[in-house]
Amino acid sequence: MDKNTLNGLLMMLAVFLIFMWLQPKHTDSDSNTESERTSQGTPVAALADSLSPTEHEWLVKNIVDNGVPETLSDSTRAYRLTQGPVNLTLAGDSIWGTVEVDGDKLAWGDITRGDIKKVGIDRQRKAIAAVKAMSESLGRYGKFSKFLGSSDSKVLLENDVLKLELSAKSGSITRAELKKYDTEYSSDETEKRKEKVVIFEGDRNRFNFQLPLPQPVETADLCFTPRQLNDSTVLMALDMGDGAYWGMEYTLPKGESYVVRLRIVQNAMADIVQSNARNLGLDWQQDLHRQEKGKMFEERNSGIYYKFAGGSVEHLSESKNDSEERQSKVRWIAFKNQFFSTVMIADRPFNTADFSSEIIKGQDYLKSMTAAAVVNDYDWNSGNPVNFHLFIGPNLYPLLSHLDKEVEAGEDLKMTKLIPLGWSLFRWINTGVIIPVFTFLGKFISNYGIIILLLTIFIKLVLFPLTYKSYKSQAKMRVLAPDIKAINDKYPGAENAMIRQQKTMALYSKAGASPMSGCLPMLLQMPILFAMFSFFPSCIELRGQSFLWAHDLSAPDAIISWSGNIPFITEYFGNHISLFCLLMTATNIIYTYINMQNQPSTMPGMKWMMYLMPLFFLVFFNNYAAGLSYYYFLSLLITIIQTYAFRYIIKEEDVRKAMAEASKKPRKKSGFMARLEEMQRQQQAMLREQQKQQQRGGKR
The missing domain is CATH 2.70.98 (Beta-galactosidase; Chain A, domain 5)
Structure with a gap:
C-alpha cells in the first residue's frame, strides 16, 4: 500500500467519526419533547404514511360528523371522538390523541410516524387497523355509530x-x-x-x-x-x-x-x-x-x-x-x-x-x-x-x-x-273426535295412563256395531268352511277354477254370507288406527307423564338398554327394548293365533305371513312413544276379550240354523254379488270361446 492510499483511508475515517459526533443524542428529555410535540397535533398530511388519502378524508369527516364539539383554550374549534379503543381530537388540520392496543395507550403521533422503537411494528399495525375499523363503522352506521360496542346489561x-x-x-x-x-x-x-x-x-x-x-x-x-x-x-x-x-x-x-x-x-x-x-x-x-x-x-x-x-x-x-x-x-x-x-x-x-x-x-x-x-x-x-x-x-x-x-x-x-296429525282423513278424526275426548277426560283425570284406557274403551264402544257384524260374518264363514272344502275337493286343478268359484259364490248367496262382510268392518276401523298412530307421538300432554314402569309416555319405555352401535340392530331397532311394545307384540301373536284357528288351512304360507307381522311391528314400534304401544296393547287385549265373548254369545249351531232358514227364503242378490256373478258369466263365455278356437286350430 503506497503513502497516498494510506492518507486517503485515514481522511475517510476522520470524516466518518466527525459525522457520528455531530448526530444528536437520544436522551429521555428528547423523548419527552417529542411526546409533547405529538400531543400538540400531527398534521393530517402526515397520515399518508399509514392511511390512504381516501381513508384520511373518511377519518376527518367521521370525527367532525360524530365527534363532540369543544373549544380549546386558544378558542380553536375542535371535535373529540371516543369510539372503543380510539380517542382522537381534530382541530384545524391536526389530529392528536391515543389508541389503546393490548392494554397500552399509544400516542397518535407515534403511530402515524411509525416510531418503531416506541410503538413496535405489530402494535402499530393493530392501532391502524382499529382506526380503520372505527372509520368504516362510522361511515356505515352514521348517527347510529354511538350505539356500537358491547354491553352485559x-x-x-x-x-x-x-x-x-x-x-x-x-x-x-x-x-x-x-x-x-x-x-x-x-x-x-x-x-x-x-x-x-x-x-x-x-x-x-x-x-x-x-x-x-x-x-x-x-x-x-x-x-x-x-x-x-x-x-x-x-x-x-x-x-x-x-x-x-x-x-x-x-x-x-x-x-x-x-x-x-x-x-x-x-x-x-x-x-x-x-x-x-x-x-x-x-x-x-x-x-x-x-x-x-x-x-x-x-x-x-x-x-x-x-x-x-x-x-x-x-x-x-x-x-x-x-x-x-x-x-x-x-x-x-x-x-x-x-x-x-x-x-x-x-x-x-x-x-x-x-x-x-x-x-x-x-x-x-x-x-x-x-x-x-x-x-x-x-x-x-x-x-x-x-x-x-x-x-x-x-x-x-x-x-x-x-x-x-x-x-x-x-x-x-x-x-x-x-x-303433525296425519293426512286429511286422519287429521279430521284426530281433531274432530280423539283430541276433544282426550281433552275432556284430561279435565277430570290426572293420570294419562287411565285416560288412554278410557279413550280405548270409548273407541271400542263406537266401533262395537262394526266389530259385532264382522264377527257374525266370520261365524258364517266358519260354518261354511266344510262345504267350501268339499267344493275344492270335488273340482280340483286349475282347469276347474271357474267352476269352483261359481259353486262357492252360489253357496255364499244361498247361505246369505259374503266373504267381504268380515273384511269391510275391519277396513273401516283402519283410519282410526292410523289416526292414533299420528296422534300419540305428537301429543304433548303425554310428555313427562309416568304410568306404571314408563317414566314418559311420549318416549319409549325402555326396560333394557345398552350402549354401542350394533349393525342393523341399532339403526332399525334401537339400543333398548320397550316393555309395552313387547306386550303389544305378544298380544298380537295371541290374536293372530285365535284368528288363524277360524281360517281354512288351504293357504299355509299366509298363516306364516300373519305370524311374522307382529314381529315386524315389534321392530317398528320399539322406538315409538310408550303411549302408542300401550294403546295398541289395550286395543288388541279388548279385541281378544270381545272375540271370546262373541263366541260365547253367538253359537255356531244357531248360525247354522239361521243360515238354513235363510236359504229357504227367496233372497234378492246384493249389487256386489250380482256384479260378481255377471263377471263370472262373462269370463266363462270367454273361456268357452277360447277353447272352441283352440279346437278349430287343432283340426286344421
Whole structure:
C-alpha cells in the first residue's frame, strides 16, 4: 500500500467519526419533547404514511360528523371522538390523541410516524387497523355509530308460564324459558335434576332487524337502553337526542300467555336518517336445542314452517338439509321441534322470505334454521310503523287453535298445522273426535295412563256395531268352511277354477254370507288406527307423564338398554327394548293365533305371513312413544276379550240354523254379488270361446 492510499483511508475515517459526533443524542428529555410535540397535533398530511388519502378524508369527516364539539383554550374549534379503543381530537388540520392496543395507550403521533422503537411494528399495525375499523363503522352506521360496542346489561320479562331475558346488546330476546315444562334431555346422563325447557339462549339465537338506510344498520350490532314502562312492558331504545329515538317495545301479558307483542316505535327519526329506503329486513337464526331423550323422533319432527298470507301452511324438509325462496307474502314463520315452537307472526305480512335448514351433527342440537324476510313500505314518519307477535311455547292443540283471537289476526292462522296429525282423513278424526275426548277426560283425570284406557274403551264402544257384524260374518264363514272344502275337493286343478268359484259364490248367496262382510268392518276401523298412530307421538300432554314402569309416555319405555352401535340392530331397532311394545307384540301373536284357528288351512304360507307381522311391528314400534304401544296393547287385549265373548254369545249351531232358514227364503242378490256373478258369466263365455278356437286350430 503506497503513502497516498494510506492518507486517503485515514481522511475517510476522520470524516466518518466527525459525522457520528455531530448526530444528536437520544436522551429521555428528547423523548419527552417529542411526546409533547405529538400531543400538540400531527398534521393530517402526515397520515399518508399509514392511511390512504381516501381513508384520511373518511377519518376527518367521521370525527367532525360524530365527534363532540369543544373549544380549546386558544378558542380553536375542535371535535373529540371516543369510539372503543380510539380517542382522537381534530382541530384545524391536526389530529392528536391515543389508541389503546393490548392494554397500552399509544400516542397518535407515534403511530402515524411509525416510531418503531416506541410503538413496535405489530402494535402499530393493530392501532391502524382499529382506526380503520372505527372509520368504516362510522361511515356505515352514521348517527347510529354511538350505539356500537358491547354491553352485559339484561332485563327480564316474566309471567306465570314464560320467562324472557332481553339483552341491551341487540335489544332482542336472548333467552326464553318455559316455566311449566321440564327438559327430558341431558348431555350428562348422571344428572338426575331436571331443568326447565329453554327454547333458546345466547348466541344460538340471533334476532336482528336491518333498518332501512342507504347502508343497512343491523340492530344486533347496537347497544340499546332498557326502559321498564310497566310490569309487562320493556322498551329497548336508541336515544338519538333532542327527543328522537328508535326502539323495540316488548309486552308480555300477565297470567298464562305465551305470546309476546313486539312493536317497532320511533319518534322524530325522519330528519335524522334522511333516508328514502323503505325495506325493513329481518334476519333470524336459531339452533334448535334437544329437549327429548329420543333424538330420532325429535329430529324427524323439527323444521321450518310458514304460512302464506290468506293461504296454506308449508314447511321445509324435516329429514334433510333444505332451503326455499318465497316471493309471495308470508304471514308467519315458525321454528319448531317435536313439542315446542317459536313463531314470528307479522301484523303486516312479509313481502318476501328465504328459508334454510341444516342438520347439526352432534348430540345437543338438532338443526340450524335461518329465515331472512322483508317488510316493504317502512315509514320513518310513523310513530309505530310495524308490529309483530312472538309465540314461544308448547305445540298444544287447544292453545294453538285459539291464538287467532289472542293476536287479533283477522284470519285463520292455521297454527294447529304445527302439530303433525296425519293426512286429511286422519287429521279430521284426530281433531274432530280423539283430541276433544282426550281433552275432556284430561279435565277430570290426572293420570294419562287411565285416560288412554278410557279413550280405548270409548273407541271400542263406537266401533262395537262394526266389530259385532264382522264377527257374525266370520261365524258364517266358519260354518261354511266344510262345504267350501268339499267344493275344492270335488273340482280340483286349475282347469276347474271357474267352476269352483261359481259353486262357492252360489253357496255364499244361498247361505246369505259374503266373504267381504268380515273384511269391510275391519277396513273401516283402519283410519282410526292410523289416526292414533299420528296422534300419540305428537301429543304433548303425554310428555313427562309416568304410568306404571314408563317414566314418559311420549318416549319409549325402555326396560333394557345398552350402549354401542350394533349393525342393523341399532339403526332399525334401537339400543333398548320397550316393555309395552313387547306386550303389544305378544298380544298380537295371541290374536293372530285365535284368528288363524277360524281360517281354512288351504293357504299355509299366509298363516306364516300373519305370524311374522307382529314381529315386524315389534321392530317398528320399539322406538315409538310408550303411549302408542300401550294403546295398541289395550286395543288388541279388548279385541281378544270381545272375540271370546262373541263366541260365547253367538253359537255356531244357531248360525247354522239361521243360515238354513235363510236359504229357504227367496233372497234378492246384493249389487256386489250380482256384479260378481255377471263377471263370472262373462269370463266363462270367454273361456268357452277360447277353447272352441283352440279346437278349430287343432283340426286344421
